[in-house]
Amino acid sequence: MPKAMKLAAPLLALALLSGCATGGVPSAAGTKLSSDAAVSGQITVWSWDVAATALKRLSKEYTKEHPGTTINVVDIGYDNAYDKMSVGLQANSGLPDVITVETDHMPAYIHQFPKAFTDLKPLIGADEAQFDPSKISASSSADGKLLSMPWDSGTVALYVRTDYFKAAGVDPSKLATWDDLITAGEEVKAATGHALISTDLSTGSLFQMLLQQQGQGIFTPDGAINLTSAAAVKALALIKTMNDKGLLDNVKGWDGRVTATKNGKSAVMPEAVWWIGTLTGEMPELANKITVVPLPAFTAGGTQTSNDGGSTLAIPTQAKNPQLAGSFVKFMLANKDNQVSMMKDEGLFPSYLPALDAPLFHAPQAYFGGEKVYELFAAQTPKIPSITYTSDNAKAGDTVSSAVVAAVLNHQDPAAALKSAAEQIATATGRKIAQQP
């Protein structure tokens, strides 16, 4: 993903400013939303990319059902969206009625601007249990408010090059654990000369994915640093083992991953469901050469998925028409038909679980040789482990990446590298390091 490294400087400047900007804190906690309020007037919605396309398309349906309303959808672009939104949150003015925020970004916003978002719980009530649980926990505040509504999930599975596995005589559907996959990787390498996984080690995203698969994050639920846990060491040791056996292909960034996949550098790709869009869009020539299986587990029978990406919709307390905004958000996201149609037209994989029963998710996919790949993702989505995000996740991310590079490329002991990273984060954030049993 063209990721947000370049956001760091302006965001840091904003953080420094938070002390001296005047009038930046909303006084009230926003309007109390009601699920059956009368709606009228107009709202503006900020989004990007295919999400904006989906909003524009379905807003027409909404206004048809609710005469006298107008929905303006603006594509603000993804690359600098958080600069734009952070300034609006800081200044407490200038934001529209609805904004799109990625799931990973929401916890930091909730922490930094606790009063800037409207509680969406009254809109859906008990329906909250119908969403991907990992998304709900990322969108909730400590006092139990739901400050953004989950939109799509980044359910992770393993994309496998079937031709490479066939050449090595390995059956990808038999991969139960990561150890199995490493053995298979060695056989594939011997038979075809290809690596197992192409990843950008300097982002640390593979490590964080493996950590979440084991139900843990960089921080524990009570906010302590979790890098010295057995799960963290296991995740890093796994990456190191793969690299030591020559099974890793280290690439640079999003473009590097796309190029490596297109050119068939590696045999498997642990990627989210939205990777399908990249495959069909940028590499149609790989049709019928790829299959999807659940992630291998750490121990047989364990969790076989993780999460990478996904977005939510939030209503700032400064919204001018919060009731219409709430009604529209509910219409878009807590609605089976609309979630299914966004999957069909824009490839946004629903976090709203009832939508996953739709026939679309049981249909064979031509690109994958007629396999029902969405069925697999649908089955895994409710099993994505919930983890704790804190306001320091972004800050800790860089230190974690350095630890990954130190252990994997510079041959440090994984436990030692993680311990030193945990100490650095403790110094930088003032958080405690979690005591390990």
Place this chain on the structure above:
Amino acid sequence: MTQTLKRLPVYLVLLVGAALSIIPFLWMVIASTHTTAALFATPLPLLPGGELWKNLARLQQETNFSQVMVNSLVVAVIYTAFSCVVSAMCGYGLAKFRFRGRGLVLGAVLLTMMIPMQVLLVPLFQMMASLGWVNSYQALILPFLANAFGIFLMRQAFLDFPDSLIESARIDGAGELKTFYRIVMPVARPQLAALMIYTFISQWNSFIWPLLMLNTEDKYTLPVALNTMIGLSRVDYSGLMLGSLLATLPLLLVFIIFQKQFVSGLMGGAVKG
């Protein structure tokens, strides 16, 4: 012959420099004629492909490129015109008029150059919001009209201007405005041309402030519109390259037009004795 041989290393260095500056542009041209998928292939395409018109159509459809181009031109031209007038007048005042606190004013102007934009973003944003100027072009133009760099540049240009010429203009009955416009300005044309190029380019490329201020797609300027082509999990590189290429052309034009002014503004014996 030996002369040429001696210069050979210089030419080689220049050749490398020229290649380094031209290759990115060449790549922009090549990339804008392929599909994005082709840009991920190995080996990279080195010759132009046949997708130019399709890319252009998509660029126009997704960003309303022609409209955006006009928006950018309008903002940059208006800003350049007014900002240069303000800079020239202010620079003239600071260079040629003696008044109490002149040094202080100049110091204050220069000090504003040291404030990074990031620090201004939030307060300036709040100011624009309370004026009701969010999503308007005056919010892009007015806050930056007095440009410290421009004022300083023009002041330096006017410093060397002979006082005796200004005095003789006054004696001949010219008012202050006429003296400024008829006598002083023509001499400062090279500096003014340089300033115009500079202000035009800075406004043309300006990104973060327009991104914060503009909230409807029909008002976007070029950099903000091109930014929307960078998606979450998909980047339209060929469209982006074509857009950047087209966005460079007006800059080239401005530079060619005003470059002549660099050399034609010589002072040529205006003062005798």
